[in-house]
Amino acid sequence: xxxxxKNESIRVWIDADGAVVAVGDIDLAGGxxxxxxxxxxxxxxxxxxxxxxxxxxxxxxxxxxxxASRRADARxxxxxxxxxxxxxxxxxxxxxxxxxxxxxxxxP
Amino acid sequence: MSVSADPSASTSSLISGPVTLVVPAVAAMVRVGRLTAxxxxxxxxxxxxxxxxxxxxxxxxxxxxxxxxxxSSITLRFEVDAQSFTVEASTPSSALDLGRNDVALATAVLxxxxxxxxxxxxxxxxxxxxxxxxxxxxxx
Numbered sequence: 411x412x413x414x415x416k417n418e419s420i421r422v423w424i425d426a427d428g429a430v431v432a433v434g435d436i437d438l439a440g441g442x443x444x445x446x447x448x449x450x451x452x453x454x455x456x457x458x459x460x461x462x463x464x465x466x467x468x469x470x471x472x473x474x475x476x477x478a479s480r481r482a483d484a485r486x487x488x489x490x491x492x493x494x495x496x497x498x499x500x501x502x503x504x505x506x507x508x509x510x511x512x513x514x515x516x517x518p
Numbered sequence: 519m520s521v522s523a524d525p526s527a528s529t530s531s532l533i534s535g536p537v538t539l540v541v542p543a544v545a546a547m548v549r550v551g552r553l554t555a556x557x558x559x560x561x562x563x564x565x566x567x568x569x570x571x572x573x574x575x576x577x578x579x580x581x582x583x584x585x586x587x588x589x590s591s592i593t594l595r596f597e598v599d600a601q602s603f604t605v606e607a608s609t610p611s612s613a614l615d616l617g618r619n620d621v622a623l624a625t626a627v628l629x630x631x632x633x634x635x636x637x638x639x640x641x642x643x644x645x646x647x648x649x650x651x652x653x654x655x656x657x658x
Contacts, residue, residue, distance in 0.1 A: 418546050437552075438581045439545035466552070468577040469623045497570070504630035505623065 414447040422447045429458040429492060436464055436471025444471065448478045457482060458514070462493035467501050479510045488512050536597040543589040543609060551580045551594050555605060562598040565653050571631035572603060572650055578624045579607040579646045582637075586616050586644060602633075603650045614639035 414422040414430075420440030421433045430447040434440060444459075451457050457478060461467075479489045491498070493515035502508040537558050541547040555576040559569045576594070583592050586609065595606040614637070628635045628648060635648040 419549055435549060435552075437545075437577055438548045438584060466573065466577070468548075468574055468581065469620070469627050470548075470577075470581050473620060473623065501574075501627070505626050 412450075414450070415443045417443065420444065424451065425460070427458075429460050431460040431463075433463040435466040436474065437466065437468050438470045441470045441474040444474045445477070448474070452478075452481060452485070456488045456490050456512070458490045458492055460492040461495055461498045462515070464495045464498055467498050469501075469505070472501055472505060472507065476507060476510060490514055536595050539594040539596075541592055541594070543584045543592050545584065547592065548577055548580045548584070551592070551607075552577050554594070555596060558596045558598070559603055562603065562652075564598075564603060568603070568650060568653050572605065574631045575628055575635070575648045575650070576605055576607070578627050579605065579648065582616055582621070582624055582646065583607055583609045583644060586611060598652075600652075602652060604647065605650075606645060606647045608640075608643045608645040610642060611639070611644045612642060614644055616644070 411426060412424040414424065416422070417439055419435040419437055420443055422443045423431050424447060425431050428451065430444070430451060432444055436444055448457055448459065459475070475489065475491070482489045488511070490512045491514070494513065499516070502511070539551065539554050541550055552573045555572050556569055559572050564572070580592055580594070590610055592607060592609050597604045632648040633651045635646070637644065637646045639645070
């Protein structure tokens with residue numbers, strides 16, 4: 411595991427499988443740490459982001475995910491959201507951005 | 519940071535007067551504003567879904583003001599009555615300029631989680647306001 415960092419909003423690390431794991435709130439304070447972790451992993455393979463323990467996300471956090479998706483698209487790969495919490499799924503739905511991502515661990 | 523409640527203002531059955539919170543315009547305070555909104559809404563007995571919507575709206579409003587390039591302080595005012603929960607967020611500014619924000623995405627989110635929202639320039643402040651109609655609670 412590689413600890414990326416933590417602050418008052420969020421804790422972010424890269425797990426043994428090479429997935430970014432975020433725990434807490436992805437907002438104006440939490441988004442930059444998530445950006446750091448995602449940029450650390452970006453290559454030719456899909457970036458997997460575990461969002462099961464994300465308690466809150468707003469458009470600041472969504473911007474981090476969308477930017478990662480755009481960069482992945484430019485590289486011909488994708489961003490995979492693993493077990494996104496209900497809050498994450500709702501924000502994706504109301505902003506019409508669900509299609510920008512692939513998903514793991516989401517009930518059909 | 520300061521917090522106050524005005525007992526002489528309008529009332530609901532559970533909260534007497536608006537709750538006002540003044541915070542520095544820094545990223546860490548987004549969470550403080552959100553959790554305060556959640557606490558006030560919880561005391562007012564709003565539903566979990568309504569509280570979740572209010573938390574998102576407050577987060578969007580504070581973020582827009584922090585990134586408006588007018589960084590000093592942000593004043594939040596929460597008021598609840600029998601029908602609605604109102605949040606006002608403002609910061610000193612000489613003009614209505616939301617700076618380097620992605621306003622479209624934040625506006626789309628505010629549209630979805632509030633019944634009404636607006637932004638104006640009043641008395642040398644950027645003033646954002648959102649109103650959330652309180653969902654009826656099932657009778658016990």
